[in-house]
Amino acid sequence: MPLDAPQEIAPPVPRTLCTDCGISRTATPKNCAHACQFIQPDDPRLETQVHGRPRDPTRPDELHFGPFRRMLRAKLVPPKQGAQWTGIATTIAQRLLESNTVDAVLTMAPDPADKWRPTPVLVTTPEEMAQCRGMRMGYAPLLALLEPAKAKGYKRLAVIGIPCQVYALRALEKQLALDRLYVIGTPCSDNTTTDRFHDFLALLAEDPSTITYLEFRADYRVELRFTDGRIKLIPFLKLPISKLPSDFFPITCRTCVDYTNVLADITVGYMAGQGDQWLLVRNEKGEELLATLGTDLHTEPPAAAGKRTSAVKGFIANVERAAGGLPLRSMPNWLRPIMGWLMPRIGPKGLEFARARVEMKAAETVLHLRREHPRRMRHMIPAHVWALVKPYGLKPEAGEGVEGSK
Ligand SMILES: Cc1cc2nc3c(=O)[nH]c(=O)nc-3n(C[C@H](O)[C@H](O)[C@H](O)COP(=O)(O)OP(=O)(O)OC[C@H]3O[C@@H](n4cnc5c(N)ncnc54)[C@H](O)[C@@H]3O)c2cc1C
Ligand code: SF4
Ligand code: SF4
Numbered sequence: 084m085p086l087d088a089p090q091e092i093a094p095p096v097p098r099t100l101c102t103d104c105g106i107s108r109t110a111t112p113k114n115c116a117h118a119c120q121f122i123q124p125d126d127p128r129l130e131t132q133v134h135g136r137p138r139d140p141t142r143p144d145e146l147h148f149g150p151f152r153r154m155l156r157a158k159l160v161p162p163k164q165g166a167q168w169t170g171i172a173t174t175i176a177q178r179l180l181e182s183n184t185v186d187a188v189l190t191m192a193p194d195p196a197d198k199w200r201p202t203p204v205l206v207t208t209p210e211e212m213a214q215c216r217g218m219r220m221g222y223a224p225l226l227a228l229l230e231p232a233k234a235k236g237y238k239r240l241a242v243i244g245i246p247c248q249v250y251a252l253r254a255l256e257k258q259l260a261l262d263r264l265y266v267i268g269t270p271c272s273d274n275t276t277t278d279r280f281h282d283f284l285a286l287l288a289e290d291p292s293t294i295t296y297l298e299f300r301a302d303y304r305v306e307l308r309f310t311d312g313r314i315k316l317i318p319f320l321k322l323p324i325s326k327l328p329s330d331f332f333p334i335t336c337r338t339c340v341d342y343t344n345v346l347a348d349i350t351v352g353y354m355a356g357q358g359d360q361w362l363l364v365r366n367e368k369g370e371e372l373l374a375t376l377g378t379d380l381h382t383e384p385p386a387a388a389g390k391r392t393s394a395v396k397g398f399i400a401n402v403e404r405a406a407g408g409l410p411l412r413s414m415p416n417w418l419r420p421i422m423g424w425l426m427p428r429i430g431p432k433g434l435e436f437a438r439a440r441v442e443m444k445a446a447e448t449v450l451h452l453r454r455e456h457p458r459r460m461r462h463m464i465p466a467h468v469w470a471l472v473k474p475y476g477l478k479p480e481a482g483e484g485v486e487g488s489k
């Protein structure tokens with residue numbers, strides 16, 4: 084059953100730092116001023132609003148991953164066909180529709196003309212959720228569908244979103260006056276426009292149109308799947324990064340501060356999953372969402388191995404050396420295969436890998452903003468980001484302030 088064609092959505096209001104979450108396309112684009120994580124974010128206030136308390140740096144891993152009740156390594160058995168991993172995100176939403184717990188789910192489907200392009204949809208039947216499985220690269224105005232949802236009288240919603248969408252959703256949650264809202268978040272990093280992503284695919288295969296799946300795995304390899312069933316694994320360090328333009332990743336995605344979707348009720352990712360998925364159940368609603376999966380979900384406690392410090396230090400040195408370009412450019416070609424072989428063996432794994440990635444992203448935020456938007460630093464960098472990068476010698480300089488620590 085094909086999904087309904089997306090509704091007519093107004094054009095966006097152009098802004099320098101914007102991932103087009105959809106708010107600027109609503110009848111009240113001025114809401115961006117207090118809803119946007121790139122304008123005047125207030126993470127501690129929203130963490131308290133959603134979870135009852137801000138992150139507590141004395142609780143293990145909260146400084147890195149935000150408030151949570153428990154973390155799990157998890158998989159659906161059997162995995163759902165067409166899912167990015169095993170389909171936990173879309174199956175939770177499907178169950179909410181099956182049990183009539185929500186009227187509709189806001190999420191992304193593939194654009195009918197381009198499977199890699201996300202297009203926002205308002206899903207009202209469980210069967211339609213299957214068509215939303217899998218990852219697309221790029222941005223699409225998910226939250227612009229809040230108004231059509233309201234017009235249809237939907238007061239109980241679930242939203243599957245990436246962190247910059249979820250930040251704006253939570254900032255506006257009270258004024259939406261919904262009867263019920265469930266937020267299923269995925270982590271997100273290194274997103275880019277769909278057009279740019281096609282340029283990347285073109286470097287990975289002779290016929291990029293045959294690529295059906297791509298994922299940056301926690302074992303330091305990119306997995307590609309093809310229409311003929313082939314699977315190709317490429318070590319990160321052997322990716323043709325040097326052929327990409329230095330602004331391949333927009334400044335928004337090099338500087339956003341929420342990797343793990345801290346304002347979701349449940350975060351569904353893979354980083355600490357060691358080949359499985361990784362769940363952060365953040366609050367009571369997150370427990371409710373997890374429970375919808377029943378015995379289809381197999382879980383284990385997440386583990387950690389290796390040490391992240393030297394990997395993060397090396398990454399920071401590369402970002403500094405690249406001076407705004409892509410960090411892997413400086414690696415000599417002869418070293419790439421050796422490092423590509425070594426990293427899955429000696430690099431940080433499980434939770435330690437996730438901590439490393441969060442610290443790397445925090446350092447990128449500081450270095451890229453300092454270079455490209457220094458005056459935004461005191462608005463955009465919350466205190467926890469400074470705490471994450473402090474062990475690596477990065478601290479606020481004069482005028483960079485720590486406005487986010489309020
Ligand atoms: C751009 C991007 C980068 C990501 N980076 C990481 C990462 O670094 N580490 C990590 O642990 N996880 C990351 N994820 C999440 C990861 O890819 C999986 O989506 C997640 O683990 C859930 O898997 P699943 O099988 O449960 O999802 P599925 O059940 O297959 O559902 C995937 C859901 O994601 C939605 N979606 C797909 N593309 C987009 C998009 N472009 N924008 C918004 N929503 C979308 C779909 O509509 C669907 O609802 C990223 C996701 C995206 C979109
Ligand atoms: S709130 Fe959304 S639409 Fe508005 S500026 Fe921010 S990302 Fe762009
Ligand atoms: S990397 Fe950050 S800014 Fe970019 S799409 Fe993902 S959450 Fe949004």
